[in-house]
Amino acid sequence: MIQEAEKASQPAPRSEAGDVVVETRNLSKVYRDFWGRSKKIALKPLDLDIRRGEIFGLLGPNGAGKTTTLKLLLGLIFPTSGEALVFGRPATDVSKNERIGYLPEESYLYKFLDAEETLDFYGRLFGMSPEERQRRAEALIEMVGLSRDRKRQLREYSKGMTRRIGVAQALINDPELVILDEPTSGLDPIGSREMKDLIIDLKSRGKTVIMCSHLLADVEDVCDRIAVLHQGELKELGRVEELLRVTGVTQIRATGLSAAATAEVRAVLERHGAADIDIGNPRSTLEDLFLEVVRDTESRPGRRARRPAGAPDATRAG
Amino acid sequence: MVLEEQIPQFAAWIGPALLRYAAAASVSLLVAAILAWLAQAIAHGPLAAGDRVYRGLLAGLGDLSLPSPRRVWALARLAIQESLRRNVLVVLALFALLILFAGWFLDPASVHPGRLYIGFILSATNLLVCLVTLVLAVFSLPADIKSRTIQTVTTKPVRTSEIVLGRILGFAAVGTCLLALMGLAGWAFVVRSVSHGHTLEADDIFEVADGEGSPAGAEGRTSLDRGHRHRVTLEAGGSGIAETAQGHRHEVTVSGTTAAGEKTFSVGPASGLLEARRPLRGTLRFLDREGRPTAKGISVGAEWAYRQYIEGGSAATAIWTFEGVSPGDFPDGLPLEMIVRVFRTYKGDIEEGIHGTVQVRNPTTGLRGESLPIVAREFTIDSLLIPRRINTVLANGELQEVDLFAELVSDGRIEVWLQCLEPAQYYGVAQADFYLRAGDGSFALNYAKSCVGIWFCMLLVTALGVMFSTFLSGPVALLATIATLMIGQFREFIARLFESQVTGDATIVPGGGPIESLYRIVTQTSITMELDQTPAVLAMKLVDTILLAPMRVAAGIFPSLSSLGTSDFVAGGFDIPADLLAAHACETLGYVLAFFVAGVFCLKAREVAS
Ligand SMILES: Nc1ncnc2c1ncn2[C@@H]1O[C@H](COP(=O)(O)OP(=O)(O)OP(=O)(O)O)[C@@H](O)[C@H]1O
Numbered sequence: 040m041i042q043e044a045e046k047a048s049q050p051a052p053r054s055e056a057g058d059v060v061v062e063t064r065n066l067s068k069v070y071r072d073f074w075g076r077s078k079k080i081a082l083k084p085l086d087l088d089i090r091r092g093e094i095f096g097l098l099g100p101n102g103a104g105k106t107t108t109l110k111l112l113l114g115l116i117f118p119t120s121g122e123a124l125v126f127g128r129p130a131t132d133v134s135k136n137e138r139i140g141y142l143p144e145e146s147y148l149y150k151f152l153d154a155e156e157t158l159d160f161y162g163r164l165f166g167m168s169p170e171e172r173q174r175r176a177e178a179l180i181e182m183v184g185l186s187r188d189r190k191r192q193l194r195e196y197s198k199g200m201t202r203r204i205g206v207a208q209a210l211i212n213d214p215e216l217v218i219l220d221e222p223t224s225g226l227d228p229i230g231s232r233e234m235k236d237l238i239i240d241l242k243s244r245g246k247t248v249i250m251c252s253h254l255l256a257d258v259e260d261v262c263d264r265i266a267v268l269h270q271g272e273l274k275e276l277g278r279v280e281e282l283l284r285v286t287g288v289t290q291i292r293a294t295g296l297s298a299a300a301t302a303e304v305r306a307v308l309e310r311h312g313a314a315d316i317d318i319g320n321p322r323s324t325l326e327d328l329f330l331e332v333v334r335d336t337e338s339r340p341g342r343r344a345r346r347p348a349g350a351p352d353a354t355r356a357g
Numbered sequence: 358m359v360l361e362e363q364i365p366q367f368a369a370w371i372g373p374a375l376l377r378y379a380a381a382a383s384v385s386l387l388v389a390a391i392l393a394w395l396a397q398a399i400a401h402g403p404l405a406a407g408d409r410v411y412r413g414l415l416a417g418l419g420d421l422s423l424p425s426p427r428r429v430w431a432l433a434r435l436a437i438q439e440s441l442r443r444n445v446l447v448v449l450a451l452f453a454l455l456i457l458f459a460g461w462f463l464d465p466a467s468v469h470p471g472r473l474y475i476g477f478i479l480s481a482t483n484l485l486v487c488l489v490t491l492v493l494a495v496f497s498l499p500a501d502i503k504s505r506t507i508q509t510v511t512t513k514p515v516r517t518s519e520i521v522l523g524r525i526l527g528f529a530a531v532g533t534c535l536l537a538l539m540g541l542a543g544w545a546f547v548v549r550s551v552s553h554g555h556t557l558e559a560d561d562i563f564e565v566a567d568g569e570g571s572p573a574g575a576e577g578r579t580s581l582d583r584g585h586r587h588r589v590t591l592e593a594g595g596s597g598i599a600e601t602a603q604g605h606r607h608e609v610t611v612s613g614t615t616a617a618g619e620k621t622f623s624v625g626p627a628s629g630l631l632e633a634r635r636p637l638r639g640t641l642r643f644l645d646r647e648g649r650p651t652a653k654g655i656s657v658g659a660e661w662a663y664r665q666y667i668e669g670g671s672a673a674t675a676i677w678t679f680e681g682v683s684p685g686d687f688p689d690g691l692p693l694e695m696i697v698r699v700f701r702t703y704k705g706d707i708e709e710g711i712h713g714t715v716q717v718r719n720p721t722t723g724l725r726g727e728s729l730p731i732v733a734r735e736f737t738i739d740s741l742l743i744p745r746r747i748n749t750v751l752a753n754g755e756l757q758e759v760d761l762f763a764e765l766v767s768d769g770r771i772e773v774w775l776q777c778l779e780p781a782q783y784y785g786v787a788q789a790d791f792y793l794r795a796g797d798g799s800f801a802l803n804y805a806k807s808c809v810g811i812w813f814c815m816l817l818v819t820a821l822g823v824m825f826s827t828f829l830s831g832p833v834a835l836l837a838t839i840a841t842l843m844i845g846q847f848r849e850f851i852a853r854l855f856e857s858q859v860t861g862d863a864t865i866v867p868g869g870g871p872i873e874s875l876y877r878i879v880t881q882t883s884i885t886m887e888l889d890q891t892p893a894v895l896a897m898k899l900v901d902t903i904l905l906a907p908m909r910v911a912a913g914i915f916p917s918l919s920s921l922g923t924s925d926f927v928a929g930g931f932d933i934p935a936d937l938l939a940a941h942a943c944e945t946l947g948y949v950l951a952f953f954v955a956g957v958f959c960l961k962a963r964e965v966a967s
Pocket residue numbers: 070071078079080081099100101102103104105106107108144966967
């Protein structure tokens with residue numbers, strides 16, 4: 040058992056040297072019922088490396104195993120096989136939690152506490168001093184925009200408000216690794232905009248963020264890398280730009296091109312036998328990708344849905 | 358007060374108790390490890406199971422080391438907040454209601470109103486406090502797991518041990534506050550209910566004269582208050598006492614004279630109602646009707662052999678030997694107090710008690726003091742001061758006055774012999790019924806000590822409830838806790854039943870185990886009747902034995918709340934011995950520790966998020 044006393048300051052073994060914050064090896068999970076009978080294979084063996092300072096997105100349809108993966112990383116459930124290392128320590132080691140902030144799927148908070156009491160309580164769990172708790176709570180309540188509702192019990196909160204206090208709770212310890220399970224769910228457009236700004240801000244302060252979401256636009260806006268899960272299997276993994284690059288299409292971008300020049304360029308292209316010339320947005324959307332993956336898997340089950348030509352096995356690629 | 362076993366000296370008790378604890382703990386640990394291994398072996402095969410159990414054990418032990426006080430306090434605070442927001446204080450209103458009712462249905466005219474009130478208040482407090490903390494403890498963690506709020510907590514740097522300990526401490530703190538408030542209110546209620554006065558009118562008094570006709574004082578009776586009145590005897594001067602009735606008496610003083618020249622009297626507050634006697638208890642043996650030593654007195658067929666009986670008008674004697682009697686502790690002689698039960702074979706004069714004698718003897722030389730007459734009145738504690746200067750009976754029958762401690766006490770030991778004088782009537786006594794009143798403690802302190810006893814119960818129930826709630830759902834945990842306490846409550850009976858079952862000796866507990874009892878009920882066979890030894894009956898007895906075996910094991914280790922209770926002492930007017938309280942404290946601590954550790958392991962082994 041690693042004692043807390045040696046916590047953050049001490050350099051942890053292997054992975055941290057390479058700045059890998061989260062590492063999973065063959066991590067899998069089978070939910071069993073009371074009698075130990077297998078009920079659901081929620082995650083098939085998964086290998087992931089998540090580096091310091093990146094925003095990592097987990098995508099997948101409902102029941103794909105996203106939450107399961109996050110819970111395994113947090114040690115909330117125990118892997119059926121394989122292991123998850125966070126900061127180089129086993130996921131079941133509680134001392135790693137000193138440096139983690141977690142926003143669960145729905146903010147599971149005590150309904151009988153008010154916003155201030157909630158943050159105070161979680162602050163206490165980190166052994167923070169009263170002044171520090173006070174200061175952090177003050178700042179976070181301000182940040183999530185709950186200043187006016189700070190004295191109300193959470194049972195009276197709306198869904199979005201609960202979400203906001205949940206985010207504040209996840210950040211109470213100024214964590215190095217923030218794990219967000221559907222951070223924008225329940226938030227209004229302004230709220231989700233703020234949420235995305237917050238995530239980007241966290242990145243700019245050198246934090247690592249792991250999030251999962253259904254809102255593809257959100258993921259597309261903020262994530263550096265994504266993994267797509269489907270029925271517990273990893274289907275895609277890679278940098279967002281790479282995954283969304285449309286091969287076989289060339290994009291030409293220029294400024295100050297006059298209408299005549301554009302026509303000339305088009306003529307040149309046509310002369311070279313180019314078709315479907317569109318001088319505009321060359322990217323496909325994440326939505327397309329997502330739908331393609333799901334449809335593809337449904338029609339022919341296999342390990343990888345769509346492997347971009349020329350790309351090596353992307354599982355371990357950064 | 359019924360005291361079935363002698364109260365052991367703490368110093369003598371703690372050693373064997375610790376040994377037993379260590380033995381029970383290691384056996385339980387071993388059994389738990391084997392069970393865990395079996396469960397794992399089914400899923401993962403024997404080798405992997407061994408590895409998992411070993412690692413789980415290590416992880417659990419690591420988890421147990423040094424919980425952080427800050428986090429434990431944070432979680433305890435949460436538990437308190439939760440209880441308050443669940444309106445736990447409503448129970449105080451319930452208690453107030455109970456007190457109001459108590460004033461109405463408890464009969465102040467009963468033989469011992471003080472005992473009744475104290476007994477009622479303490480048991481109501483005990484029940485309410487334990488019940489409230491039990492319900493809080495049992496439902497809290499399962500609710501947390503169900504609502505998944507536990508996930509937000511366990512993803513903070515919180516150890517399982519801190520979650521369990523915080524819960525136990527938090528609910529115990531709530532229980533403590535409730536207990537303190539109820540204890541204070543109950544105290545006020547008891548003191549107010551039993552305190553009363555009487556008035557004494559000149560009309561109710563008549564002068565008495567001594568043999569020569571000169572005035573020797575007066576006798577009379579007080580007014581009827583709270584369902585009783587006292588006989589009054591006054592000295593010639595006018596002051597005196599209102600004699601014992603309902604276990605107490607009053608001082609009577611002359612307060613003045615009226616214009617008509619009659620004296621007016623004032624009757625003081627009750628004394629002897631709320632006491633905390635410190636007894637020096639002895640050991641009891643018997644002589645049969647021919648005067649031969651015998652192990653037991655006569656059983657008059659009472660269902661329960663606590664008291665033994667001696668026959669009147671015969672040589673049958675009950676003999677107590679007291680040790681550690683010194684003139685320093687008893688400068689004025691030995692204040693002997695006695696509870697003597699009476700078993701009448703004919704009614705006789707029911708108003709009069711049954712006559713008998715008490716005699717002191719030197720256990721070494723056999724020198725005996727003169728017989729002192731007593732009259733056994735049922736249900737009251739009679740007192741008799743054996744004087745310092747006492748007549749002894751010499752071999753030739755003459756009396757000689759000697760010093761009690763010089764001649765009758767040897768090595769601090771003295772015997773007290775009790776005989777009943779009336780033929781065909783019986784005296785019933787138990788070892789705890791005769792004692793020397795070595796002093797008095799404060800009643801308030803005694804009441805507080807009894808509340809501490811309730812506190813132990815509360816702590817134990819809370820820890821047990823939290824332990825079960827780590828792996829059972831709320832209602833099931835509640836049932837499990839209650840079942841555990843039930844088995845603990847009847848642990849002596851279960852032990853005897855098992856013994857009876859194994860030895861086949863139906864006299865220990867007649868009627869047999871569960872299935873046999875059911876069979877007897879269905880076939881309407883009396884429990885004392887031997888069943889024919891048919892193969893079916895033998896099989897039934899075998900199954901009973903198998904069923905009883907685990908219960909017997911459980912009875913050996915489960916806690917008994919009633920054995921922690923000390924309200925009998927307070928109600929009976931006896932000081933709670935410090936040794937007993939210390940033993941109870943250790944017992945409670947031992948159980949709470951065991952439940953805590955078990956709870957941590959159970960919660961640790963569980964996926965709280967699934
Ligand atoms: N406690 C559990 N017991 C049994 N099966 C479970 C449990 N939790 C999750 N599952 C199953 O595991 C699979 C993955 O669930 P998970 O919660 O990880 O999905 P998800 O990707 O987070 O979905 P969503 O987008 O709806 O949140 C689902 O099929 C689900 O039914």
